[in-house]
Amino acid sequence: MTNMNLELPVGFRYSGLAAGIKESKALDLAIVVSDENCVAAGVYTKNLVRATSIVWNKQITPSDQVRAVFINSGNANACTGKQGEDDNRKIAIELSSQLNTQPNQILVLATGIIGQHLPMDKIMPAISTAVDGLGSDKANFDLACRAIVTTDSGPKTASRTFELGKSSIRIAGMAKGAGMIGPKMATLLCVIMTDAGVNQQQAQSALQQAVDASFNRISVEGHTSTNDAVLLMSSSNSDASVGQQEFKVFTDELTSLCIELARMVPLDGEGAKHLITIDVFGAVNDNQADAIARTVANSNLVKTAVTGGDPNWGRIVSAIGYSERVELDPQTISLSMNGFLLFQNGSPVSFDAAEVSQSLNSQTETKIEIKIGFGSGQARHWTSDLTIDYVKFNSEYST
Amino acid sequence: MTNMNLELPVGFRYSGLAAGIKESKALDLAIVVSDENCVAAGVYTKNLVRATSIVWNKQITPSDQVRAVFINSGNANACTGKQGEDDNRKIAIELSSQLNTQPNQILVLATGIIGQHLPMDKIMPAISTAVDGLGSDKANFDLACRAIVTTDSGPKTASRTFELGKSSIRIAGMAKGAGMIGPKMATLLCVIMTDAGVNQQQAQSALQQAVDASFNRISVEGHTSTNDAVLLMSSSNSDASVGQQEFKVFTDELTSLCIELARMVPLDGEGAKHLITIDVFGAVNDNQADAIARTVANSNLVKTAVTGGDPNWGRIVSAIGYSERVELDPQTISLSMNGFLLFQNGSPVSFDAAEVSQSLNSQTETKIEIKIGFGSGQARHWTSDLTIDYVKFNSEYST
Numbered sequence: 001m002t003n004m005n006l007e008l009p010v011g012f013r014y015s016g017l018a019a020g021i022k023e024s025k026a027l028d029l030a031i032v033v034s035d036e037n038c039v040a041a042g043v044y045t046k047n048l049v050r051a052t053s054i055v056w057n058k059q060i061t062p063s064d065q066v067r068a069v070f071i072n073s074g075n076a077n078a079c080t081g082k083q084g085e086d087d088n089r090k091i092a093i094e095l096s097s098q099l100n101t102q103p104n105q106i107l108v109l110a111t112g113i114i115g116q117h118l119p120m121d122k123i124m125p126a127i128s129t130a131v132d133g134l135g136s137d138k139a140n141f142d143l144a145c146r147a148i149v150t151t152d153s154g155p156k157t158a159s160r161t162f163e164l165g166k167s168s169i170r171i172a173g174m175a176k177g178a179g180m181i182g183p184k185m186a187t188l189l190c191v192i193m194t195d196a197g198v199n200q201q202q203a204q205s206a207l208q209q210a211v212d213a214s215f216n217r218i219s220v221e222g223h224t225s226t227n228d229a230v231l232l233m234s235s236s237n238s239d240a241s242v243g244q245q246e247f248k249v250f251t252d253e254l255t256s257l258c259i260e261l262a263r264m265v266p267l268d269g270e271g272a273k274h275l276i277t278i279d280v281f282g283a284v285n286d287n288q289a290d291a292i293a294r295t296v297a298n299s300n301l302v303k304t305a306v307t308g309g310d311p312n313w314g315r316i317v318s319a320i321g322y323s324e325r326v327e328l329d330p331q332t333i334s335l336s337m338n339g340f341l342l343f344q345n346g347s348p349v350s351f352d353a354a355e356v357s358q359s360l361n362s363q364t365e366t367k368i369e370i371k372i373g374f375g376s377g378q379a380r381h382w383t384s385d386l387t388i389d390y391v392k393f394n395s396e397y398s399t
Numbered sequence: 400m401t402n403m404n405l406e407l408p409v410g411f412r413y414s415g416l417a418a419g420i421k422e423s424k425a426l427d428l429a430i431v432v433s434d435e436n437c438v439a440a441g442v443y444t445k446n447l448v449r450a451t452s453i454v455w456n457k458q459i460t461p462s463d464q465v466r467a468v469f470i471n472s473g474n475a476n477a478c479t480g481k482q483g484e485d486d487n488r489k490i491a492i493e494l495s496s497q498l499n500t501q502p503n504q505i506l507v508l509a510t511g512i513i514g515q516h517l518p519m520d521k522i523m524p525a526i527s528t529a530v531d532g533l534g535s536d537k538a539n540f541d542l543a544c545r546a547i548v549t550t551d552s553g554p555k556t557a558s559r560t561f562e563l564g565k566s567s568i569r570i571a572g573m574a575k576g577a578g579m580i581g582p583k584m585a586t587l588l589c590v591i592m593t594d595a596g597v598n599q600q601q602a603q604s605a606l607q608q609a610v611d612a613s614f615n616r617i618s619v620e621g622h623t624s625t626n627d628a629v630l631l632m633s634s635s636n637s638d639a640s641v642g643q644q645e646f647k648v649f650t651d652e653l654t655s656l657c658i659e660l661a662r663m664v665p666l667d668g669e670g671a672k673h674l675i676t677i678d679v680f681g682a683v684n685d686n687q688a689d690a691i692a693r694t695v696a697n698s699n700l701v702k703t704a705v706t707g708g709d710p711n712w713g714r715i716v717s718a719i720g721y722s723e724r725v726e727l728d729p730q731t732i733s734l735s736m737n738g739f740l741l742f743q744n745g746s747p748v749s750f751d752a753a754e755v756s757q758s759l760n761s762q763t764e765t766k767i768e769i770k771i772g773f774g775s776g777q778a779r780h781w782t783s784d785l786t787i788d789y790v791k792f793n794s795e796y797s798t
Contacts, residue, residue, distance in 0.1 A: 049720025049729045079716050079729065081746030114713025115747045179700075221699040223714070224721035300620040300699070300785075301578075301793060308794030314513025315622070317478050321448025322623035330448045330478065347480030348514045386699075387794075388787045394700060395707030395786075 006159035008141055009170040009195035011035045011235025013134040016147030019126035021074030021112070021119055027147035028074040029123070031130045032191055033067065033099065038235050040066035040107065041203035043211045045228035051078035052088040053108040054229060060104055061231070062200035067105040069191055069231060070095050072123065073148050073176065075112040078226040087118045094124060098131045109189050111150055111176065111227050145174040148189060151393070152178045153268050158260040160253045164246050169196045171254060175261045179220055179270040179394065188215065190230040190261060196250050198234050198242050206251040207232040214258035217290075219383045220269040221390075222298040230258075266382050267364070271389030274306050275382060276366045283377035288326040292370065293381040295323040302368075303386035309361035311353055313342040316368060332373030338366060345373070405558035407540055408569040408594035410434045410634025412533040415546030418525035420473030420511070420518055426546035427473040428522070430529045431590055432466060432498065437634050439465035439506060440602035442610045444627035450477035451487040452507040453628060459503055460630070461599035466504040468590055468630060469494050470547050471522065472575065474511040477625040486517045493523060497530045508588050510549055510575065510626050544573040547588060550792070551577045552667050557659040559652045563645050568595045570653060574660045578619055578669040578793065587614065589629040589660060595649050597633050597641050605650040606631040613657035616689075618782045619668040620789075621697040629657075661781065666763070668783030669792050673705050675765045675782050682776035687725040691769065692780040694722035701767075702785035708760035710752055712741040715767060731772030737765060744772070 012034055019029040042061035044054050060066065070091055077084050092103040099106075134140065145155035159172040177188030198206065211230050232254070242250060267275040278296050283289035296302055299319040305312040313335050320333065331346035338359040341349050360366055366385075411433055418428040441460035443453050459465065469490055476483050491502040498505075533539065544554035558571040576587030597605065610629050631653070641649060666674040677695050682688035695701055698718040704711040712734050719732065730745035737758040740748050759765055765784075 047717060047720040048722075048725070048727055049716050049732075076713075079713060079742065079745065079747065081730075083746075114717060115742065117747075223698050223700045223718060226713075226717045226720060299622050300789075301622045304790055304793035307790065310794070314475075314478060314625075317448050318446060318513060318625045319622060321446040321625060323447075326447070328447055331480075333448075343478065343514065346478065347482075348478065348516075386790055388790045390699075391703055391706065391785055391787045391790055394703035395709070 006157060006172055007161045007170045008136070008138065008172050009193045009235060011038070011195055012193045012233070013136045014140040014144040015130045015133040015135070016143030017126060017130055017133060020122040021072055027143065028072060029126050029130060030071045030144040030147035031095065031134070032069045032144060032193065032233070033134055034233060034235050036235065037065045037067060037105070038233050039064045039198060039200045039203045041200065041207040041232045042107070043207055043230045045225060047224045047226050049079065049226050051076055051110055051227040052080065052084040053077060053110045054227060056088050056092070057107050057229065060107060062204040064200045065105050066107060066233065067099055067101045068095060069107045069109060069233070071109040071148050071189065073111050073150050075110060075116060075118050076114045076227045077110045077118050079115045080117055083117055087120055090120065091123060091127070094127045098128055107231060109229055111189055114226060148174060149176045151270055152176050156261055156264040156268070158257050160257050162249070162253050164196060164242070164249055169250070170194065171196070171257050173257055173261050175264065177265045178268045188225070188228055188265060190215065192230070192232045192257070194232065194234045196234055196242065198247070198250060202242060202247055203232050203234055206247065206254050209251050210255040210258040213255050214262035217381045218262045218265050219297050219381070220266055220272070263382055266384035269384030270393050271387040272384035273387055274366045274385040275364060276306055276368060276385060278368045278370070278381045278383070279378070280370045280372065281378045282372040282374055284327050284375040285377040286379055287377070289377040289379035291326050292320055292323045292372070293379045295319050296368065296370070297381045297383035300386050303383070306360060306366050307385040307387050309357045311337055311340070311342060311356040311360065313337065317343060320370060328372050328374055334371040334373065336369045338363065405556060405571055406560045406569045407535070407537065407571050408592045408634060410437070410594055411592045411632070412535045413539040413543040414529045414532040414534070415542030416525060416529055416532060419521040420471055426542065427471060428525050428529055429470045429543040429546035430494065430533070431468045431543060431592065431632070432533055433632060433634055435634065436464045436466060436504070437632050438463045438597060438599045438602045440599065440606040440631045441506070442606055442629045444624060446623045446625050448478065448625050450475055450509055450626040451479065451483040452476060452509045453626060455487055455491070456506050456628065459506060461603040463599045464504050465506060465632065466498055466500045467494060468506045468508060468632070470508040470588065472510050472547050472549050474509060474515060474517050475513045475626045476509045476517050478514045479516055482516055486519055489519065490522060490526070493526045497527055506630060508628055510588055513625060540571070547573060548575040550669055551575050555660055555663040555667070557656050559656050561648070561652050563595060563641070563648055568649070569593065570595070570656050572656055572660050574663065576664045577667045587624070587627055587664060589614065591629070591631045591653070591656070593631065593633045595633055595641060597649060601641060601646055602631050602633055605646065605653050608650050609654040609657040612654050613661035616780045617661045617664050618696050618780070619665055619671070665781050665783035670786040670788030671783035672786055673765045673784040674763060675705055675767060675784060677767045677769070677780045677782070678777070679769045679771065680777045681771040681773055683726050683774040684776040685778055686776070688776040688778035690725050691719055691722045691771070692778045694718050695767065695769070696780045696782035699785050702782070705759060705765050706784040706786050708756045710736055710739070710741060710755040710759065712736065716742060719769060727771050727773055733770040733772065735768045737762065
């Protein structure tokens with residue numbers, strides 16, 4: 001459920017409805033509208049095969065003229081050729097017409113099945129219905145949040161309220177994602193609204209920093225989607241003037257919010273029973289620490305060990321060893337799980353396997369701490385374990 | 400079962416027994432002995448965390464003074480610190496003493512649990528028993544083949560007999576491997592015997608070429624082990640003199656044998672129901688084709704689609720797109736599964752999903768053919784699908 005304690009930024013309205021794009025008849029179409037032209041920044045998938053909506057948005061952001069985001073959660077409109085581009089443009093034209101603005105002021109997000117054409121007969125009439133349903137209260141925000149999810153167990157939201165100069169600033173974000181989640185890019189869909197007075201360059205810079213520390217450090221199975229996007233929209237309606245120091249405060253708050261949202265993704269990973277947090281310390285530099293954390297996070301053998309509550313640290317150490325382009329010496333590596341030291345300076349440590357196993361089985365979060373002993377580089381990643389339900393779900397999920 | 404039609408090279412003897420290293424009491428110790436000093440080449444894991452035996456072997460090969468290989472399949476002797484090194488040396492000393500030779504003429508291979516010390520009380524007395532049991536016939540070869548496997552469903556063997564100059568040459572290989580199989584290195588354990596008259600440089604060169612086209616192109620879950628090794632031993636007892644043209648014939652035969660053995664690994668992958676062959680054509684160059692094939696091979700979403708008999712080509716195309724350091728344009732990509740064209744020049748092709756699904760479900764081998772449309776680079780990879788049984792096995796396999 002959406003956290004109803006969150007405070008919404010001023011200047012935005014929300015709508016969500018079931019247009020029939022999903023066969024399940026669940027909510028599948030959302031729009032977020034800014035009352036005035038707003039600042040918008042975007043970070044997008046690095047997949048070379050990009051959905052039509054991503055190509056569209058990349059031509060627009062960063063911008064200070066954006067009015068709305070259109071989101072459908074039933075069809076990715078990816079790998080759909082020229083017709084997919086035409087369909088995307090028709091949606092932007094229709095929504096801009098309803099809002100008395102221009103198509104290039106409309107951002108578009110999509111998620112769902114790849115390679116099928118959008119059901120335009122269902123989408124086009126639903127756009128005016130969605131505009132009619134716009135509202136700025138929490139019930140409307142909640143409808144939009146629920147309309148963007150797919151295999152998620154529920155909506156993912158977070159908010160921050162803080163002082164910036166003499167103003168009170170709000171940031172609120174909605175995200176979706178539970179599968180096809182891979183690192184090294186902006187993952188999944190996320191729309192973040194704020195009323196902080198940042199300009200478009202500041203918005204883009206703050207968002208890139210926040211995403212690098214959050215959504216770019218999570219995975220479910222490491223498969224980068226064609227449609228991943230994180231958007232930041234600022235209505236700039238507060239009277240805060242953002243200088244260098246305030247920009248840092250804003251970026252820190254934004255990063256904290258993105259981390260809160262990002263952690264929800266592997267925790268809600270398809271079939272997942274554990275959120276695995278991997279901390280790497282003492283690598284040659286942060287980039288090498290990052291490579292090690294990613295490699296451990298993407299190992300099916302590490303994931304299944306956690307699934308089984310098995311303190312099988314050999315699988316972790318061997319994953320560390322095949323990380324690409326890193327320097328290390330096995331004799332200086334140490335490793336702990338949930339605070340239990342299992343491997344120290346290249347040699348096994350005797351430990352009570354039943355006790356560690358009990359800790360792994362009884363806690364939803366598994367903490368893996370790796371010390372490389374080579375320098376001061378560090379990185380943190382989050383991933384999910386790999387369960388029978390993941391395989392069941394993804395071998396039964398049909399085109 | 401071992402293929403009993405194979406012809407064994409002259410000059411080698413084999414032994415296999417149950418030393419009690421495995422709790423199951425299954426066969427777990429094998430030795431392969433050359434009657435005279437033989438040529439030996441090795442290709443080893445690129446994992447930076449290497450088992451003690453790998454570090455040992457790398458100091459020896461290539462060589463023309465090798466007498467024997469000692470293999471245990473119950474304990475990897477990896478991440479075991481200084482005691483692990485001492486244990487490995489003791490084994491080489493004991494076996495060399497039994498064979499009236501030197502420790503640095505003994506190669507050592509190990510596979511099994513990581514991070515536990517070798518049960519030397521069981522291994523040391525078993526060495527003389529193994530030497531007593533040496534024999535050159537197929538029953539002995541079969542015992543050794545069965546003593547090196549772990550989670551494999553059975554022994555993996557292949558052989559070639561061919562004319563080289565005026566001589567008849569034999570190559571016979573034994574391999575093990577069903578899990579912790581990742582590309583970009585020599586995977587798993589494999590010992591290949593021949594009586595071709597190659598020198599140590601030729602043996603090393605031929606083996607590297609053969610491994611690059613075979614064991615380096617397979618995966619089960621992409622996790623590179625600490626203990627992977629492929630050894631080639633040539634008794635050089637034939638009277639064949641190997642010149643440039645004969646070297647090519649030998650390398651081709653060796654490569655063909657390695658491919659036959661390598662394909663057995665993902666086919667026997669833990670829980671696997673399908674062997675997936677991925678062919679990439681038309682990439683900018685072979686390296687980029689290789690990167691694309693590896694990325695598709697390592698996608699859990701592609702693997703589970705095949706498990707479910709689902710022609711979900713969108714997962715394949717999105718995996719192509721996040722391959723690292725490749726150039727491509729989605730508009731020139733085409734893709735087929737089991738010969739059915741599903742995606743052509745960036746657009747979906749209408750196809751009978753039930754018919755393709757029936758083909759995927761009814762055949763053990765799944766063929767994915769990808770055309771990038773950018774150049775002449777090509778590559779082939781083999782992997783297994785990802786099933787509930789893989790997760791079950793690896794979350795229940797305990798330290």
